[in-house]
Amino acid sequence: MSLYYIADLHLSEGDPDKKMDVFGGRWRDYTKKIIMGWTDTVKDDDTVVIGGDFSWAMDTDGAYPDFALVNSLPGRKIMLEGNHDFYWQSLKKMKQFCEKNGFRYEFLRNNAYLCGGISVCGCRGWYTDEREIPETNADSAKIILREAGRLKFSLEAGAKLGGEPVVFMHFPPVLGAYRCEEFIDVMLSYGVRRCYFGHIHGQYEYPPKINYKGIDFYYGASDYLCFEPLLV
Numbered sequence: 001m002s003l004y005y006i007a008d009l010h011l012s013e014g015d016p017d018k019k020m021d022v023f024g025g026r027w028r029d030y031t032k033k034i035i036m037g038w039t040d041t042v043k044d045d046d047t048v049v050i051g052g053d054f055s056w057a058m059d060t061d062g063a064y065p066d067f068a069l070v071n072s073l074p075g076r077k078i079m080l081e082g083n084h085d086f087y088w089q090s091l092k093k094m095k096q097f098c099e100k101n102g103f104r105y106e107f108l109r110n111n112a113y114l115c116g117g118i119s120v121c122g123c124r125g126w127y128t129d130e131r132e133i134p135e136t137n138a139d140s141a142k143i144i145l146r147e148a149g150r151l152k153f154s155l156e157a158g159a160k161l162g163g164e165p166v167v168f169m170h171f172p173p174v175l176g177a178y179r180c181e182e183f184i185d186v187m188l189s190y191g192v193r194r195c196y197f198g199h200i201h202g203q204y205e206y207p208p209k210i211n212y213k214g215i216d217f218y219y220g221a222s223d224y225l226c227f228e229p230l231l232v
Contacts, residue, residue, distance in 0.1 A: 007198020
């Protein structure tokens with residue numbers, strides 16, 4: 001019963017014009033690589049945390065083929081939101097969508113899941129104004145405050161479950177010289193020693209792990225991982 005992380009699948013089974021193959025390199029035939037990397041790694045009793053930017057679809061109808069594809073792959077799936085998951089509605093609606101279609105997904109928001117000896121905790125995260133933000137005129141300070149609150153709620157839930165609190169995010173709280181101390185402070189207050197993130201593409205020179213203030217931060221974007229889920 002192993003736990004894995006992978007972010008940024010950027011699936012587009014319902015709209016071939018949006019496929020990432022156009023970027024070439026590692027992205028060429030990436031859907032096939034995702035399927036192969038997943039089936040070669042993940043067993044039925046394993047769990048995979050999908051760290052956001054799952055599908056390019058604009059609504060759940062458009063995302064249906066992507067959800068169906070990953071639903072057919074082995075393992076339990078726990079999903080969190082990324083900045084490009086435009087299909088994502090309320091948590092209630094996402095659960096209803098999965099129930100209606102017989103999809104087996106769980107969602108990480110203001111909650112936690114126990115997987116073996118690990119409490120799976122996390123949030124989407126966000127960037128400070130020091131880095132380019134994906135939405136025009138976004139209030140970074142306000143969004144970070146909200147996301148840090150969600151992380152705190154998640155870690156509170158994880159503390160009740162027991163096990164090691166491990167944080168999973170979409171946006172990196174640490175990257176090169178960049179730091180988002182709001183998220184790091186929350187992690188430190190709950191004794192977190194491991195955090196996994198994605199979001200960044202094409203930066204293959206980054207080390208797979210960075211330690212900051214005693215926390216190990218792991219880079220888990222799909223293209224960085226060559227589309228093979230990362231063992232937690």
